[in-house]
Amino acid sequence: MKKQLVVRLSSKLEVNFHCTEVPVTSTFLDVPPVVSEHNFPILLHFQHGALVSTLHLSQLPDALLLHLDENLQFQSATYAYHQPKGDFAVQSQCPFVLIIPLPIPFDLKDIQSIRSIANTENK
Amino acid sequence: MSTTPDKQIGFPISQSHAEQGFGKFPYVVIRLHYGIYMQFPIHFVKERRDDLVGISIQTESNDPKEQQALLLNAIAQFKTQVDEQKKRFHRLCVVLDKDQAYYWEEDGIKFSHSIPKGGTLLNSQQDFLAMGFPHQIQTKQSERHG
Numbered sequence: 001m002k003k004q005l006v007v008r009l010s011s012k013l014e015v016n017f018h019c020t021e022v023p024v025t026s027t028f029l030d031v032p033p034v035v036s037e038h039n040f041p042i043l044l045h046f047q048h049g050a051l052v053s054t055l056h057l058s059q060l061p062d063a064l065l066l067h068l069d070e071n072l073q074f075q076s077a078t079y080a081y082h083q084p085k086g087d088f089a090v091q092s093q094c095p096f097v098l099i100i101p102l103p104i105p106f107d108l109k110d111i112q113s114i115r116s117i118a119n120t121e122n123k
Numbered sequence: 124m125s126t127t128p129d130k131q132i133g134f135p136i137s138q139s140h141a142e143q144g145f146g147k148f149p150y151v152v153i154r155l156h157y158g159i160y161m162q163f164p165i166h167f168v169k170e171r172r173d174d175l176v177g178i179s180i181q182t183e184s185n186d187p188k189e190q191q192a193l194l195l196n197a198i199a200q201f202k203t204q205v206d207e208q209k210k211r212f213h214r215l216c217v218v219l220d221k222d223q224a225y226y227w228e229e230d231g232i233k234f235s236h237s238i239p240k241g242g243t244l245l246n247s248q249q250d251f252l253a254m255g256f257p258h259q260i261q262t263k264q265s266e267r268h269g
Binding site for chain 2: 006009011013014015016017018039040041079100101102103104105106107108
């Protein structure tokens with residue numbers, strides 16, 4: 001399902017990401033195949049009900065993971081840089097993780113709010 | 124527009140223009156008309172320099188991540204100036220990579236995997252930079268400012 005997320009910055013600029021929402025029912029997710037299938041940007045929606053999700057990131061193209069609460073508000077971020085080999089994973093307690101490709105042209109500390117406009121298309 | 128190497132139509136960005144920063148990520152492209160674009164190189168500088176062509180962003184940082192984080196605000200200011208000068212809304216984007224750009228549309232800034240390419244590429248003096256070729260210089264590794 002497609003979803004449009006609007007990132008509002010403290011400068012009042014608004015950045016739109018037309019992303020694919022991917023429901024996740026397992027506590028472990030191998031992220032690179034998901035990115036290969038859907039391409040950036042991706043909104044992971046964890047629906048397993050457990051407290052923590054593990055995101056396996058090895059061989060992921062350079063990306064930024066924004067961890068968002070149930071209201072899509074920005075909680076924390078993970079930079080995934082240059083990791084062609086070896087195992088690399090992060091854990092998240094957030095129900096949503098927005099994954100966008102690096103580089104990003106704004107500062108994370110300038111993120112004021114994130115909102116979803118509407119489902120624009122069904123896949 | 125290019126076909127086989129010995130039957131190319133048009134021309135790519137020249138070495139002399141590349142030395143001024145054209146064709147290196149990140150850069151700004153304004154769409155003037157259908158198939159006609161204007162490119163502005165972006166330079167990250169520690170001190171003000173008047174000898175550079177394009178958009179200069181002043182920062183003490185050498186970290187590309189920190190430099191790139193300044194882009195949207197700087198380009199927004201640049202766009203305001205250009206729009207006010209010409210008294211119209213310009214379709215503009217900042218191109219970060221061969222498949223990443225942020226477009227200024229009437230209803231906001233939009234991320235896209237599609238970047239402008241081909242057509243006729245001009246600089247701000249309306250000199251031809253490239254025609255029928257990609258708007259970035261072709262290297263084994265994408266060249267990048269910052």
